Amino acid sequence: MPEEIFIRGGVQNGSHGIQNHSDIIGNGERTRTKDSFRGDGEPYLASFPRTKTQVSTEKTFDYDMDEEIRLEDLRQSLCQPKTLRTTAQIYEAACSSLNIIPIHGFLKRLPTGTVSLQHQKLGPEEIKPLAISLVRDRQVGTLDVSFNSMGSEGIIYIAEAMRVNNTILELNLSATNLERSGLFALAEALKINKSLRTLKLESNSLNSKQTDVIVDIIDNTPQLRQLYLGHNNFGNDSGKQLARAISTNKNLQLLDLKWNHLRRESAVAISKALEENTCLKQLDISWNGWGKEGCLALAKSLPHNTTLIDLNLCSNRIDMFSLGFLLHGLVNNSSVKTIDLSSNPMTTEGAKAVLEAVRRADNTSIIEIHLQDIPVDKEFVEKVDALYRKKFVRVIHGVELNSTIKLEVREHDPNDLNRFDPVLILFEYMRLDNLRVIDFFQFLDTSNRDRLTKSDFREGCVSLSLPLTEHHLDCVIERLDVKKDGVVDLEEFMTVQREISRQVTQRTTRARSKGKEDEGLISLRKNLRDIVEKRNQSHKEKARRMSTSKWKTSLPKLKILATISGNDANEANMGDTFDATKRRKSLATVDTLPLLDAPKKNRSNKRRASSFAALPPDTNINITLNNNNISQRLRLLARKENILDEIPAGMEIIT
Secondary structure, X not given: OOOOOOEOOOOOOOXXXXXXXXXXXXXXXXXXXXXXXXXXXXXXXXXXXXXXOOOOOOOOOOXXXXXXXXXXXXXXXXXXXXXXXXXXXXXXXXXXXXXOOOOHHHHHHHHHOEEEOOOOOOOHHHHHXXXXXHOOOOOOOEEEXXXXXXXXXXXXXHHHHHHHOOOOOEEXXXXXXXXXXXXXXXXXXXXXXXXXXXXXXXXXXXXXXXXXXXXXXXXXXXXXOEEEOOOOOOHHHHHHHHHHHHHHOOOOOEEEOOOOOOEHHHHHXXXXXXXXXXXXXXXXXXXXXXXXXXXXXXXXXXXHOXXXXXXEOOOOOOOHHHHHHHHHHHHOOOOOOEEEOOOOOOHHHHHHHHHHHHHHOOOOOOOEEEEOOOOEOHHHHHHHHHHHHHHOOEEEEOOEOOOOOOOOOOOOOOOOOOOOOHHHHHHHHHHHOOOOHHHHHHHHOOOOOOEEOHHHHHHHHHHHOOOOOHHHHHHHHHHHOOOOOOOEEHHHHHHHHHHXXXXXXXXXXXXXXOOOOOHHHHHHHHHHHHHHHHHHHHHHHHHHXXXXXXXXXXXXXXXXXXXXXXXXXXXXXXXXXXXXXXXXXXXXXXXXXXXXXXXXXXXXXXXXXXXXXXXXXXXXXXXXXXEOOEEEEOOEEEOOOOOOOOOOOOEEEEO
């Protein structure tokens, strides 16, 4: 018995199914079902003359002798069936059976082997005869039915045809309203199909609900080489599932994941999967959000990947800071030949850094770099020419900007607080400075009105050395002013403080559950600690300067007298009662340098002198001031003689 062609319908009872080619005959011209095959297995349609004669299938025939058709002609018409040999014939017969107008474009393109039916407004009814004709087709290699609202029912017809068809190499089902039931039928059919190499499922709004079926297609379709999944809604959770499939896959050579909301954790997971993947040659992850986290993961995985040739990172939020990580991975990779970094906020200096990194790298195989939509200057163009002369690297970039303004590179400032929530900055500063909420509120409330205005916050931030801008202060007022009356009272202040504290706790708990710390909070607290430390140091220095200025005085001029009684006299007590016979000699009238850090209350206008050695006027004298355990070496300036040098021990004066 020849093999029957069986197309499962879109409903469970099979009412849409086609049992064999004999079912596609309409207008009463129906032949046998199971015996309507020739000896070579080809189906045929019997052609009957349109007469009113009742024809019997027995060996003897009942006929009207008055008819013009002879018995031999009738037998000949029964014994010589009309065969359906071509896909076009089967398609037309199926359309006739289903009362569908044939698609002229399908018939026209059949001989070329590439059937493109984009934007033809095809529904499941129009897809059904097309699928019937493709069951035994041997000439169509590419089938494109994208941008047609065929839904899951139409996809099921295509899937059932793919179970038998082994000539279609490329199937485009993009924007066909693909749902889970249709995707599941397609996945099951591809497990049987042996020919399909390229599958396109773009713009079908696929999300996390269909990700497991996509993973099933990746894992269980060994003949598949190219998979296009762009312009869908996979997101974070789906990205992690796809990453696991990528890491273990052994057949895919091209994977397109552009425009799929892949950011942070999903970007990191897919980047890490490249370290274990051993077959992927082209990866398109453009128009996602790789950013710093994804570039850091690529920096670690790319040096270990030896198969990837083409990497598309267009429009992935790669700035100067993220670019540094990415370049570290690229220059240590030996397989990547084409890299696309277009439409990223890396500035002209970032584009120059890419060229310089490739120029210096010894292990890289890059031969083409895409840097469109990035401003470039004359220096960049010169670097492009130099790179081509040295390594034959082709750089595709935008138009050169002729400007007299020199662009300055703004280096990344790790202490920049603009990336943090200003309200979070305010309360974290309060916590690190060991202030209570009420104390902090009273510190800001300098006018003692029990409510804070923008001016109070501005003056408080200046006093605390907090670098908050006017925009930050506007955000603070908007967030703290719960009652929307233009001012912030203590109740509002405490309410928002509790909310911020709860958010910080949740962030910390969430990070620790993943076995790591919240890098944002750590960075913020480090910056705030530095600000508090600098503020305290500045206040101490200011207090010391004020103390010095307050207590800085000039000692009065001292007239130092030496009493000599005769040539033998060695010692005398200043202030003693001198005999008339004793001779007094004025040694010098001196000035003393200002006495630093001398408390005023301990200075006395009374001068008391102790014993000293009576010396000639030009003798160096050491004066040590002892007052409240303060010892200060003074330098004496002589009015009468030359300036005295540093004085050795000799005389002690207590004031």
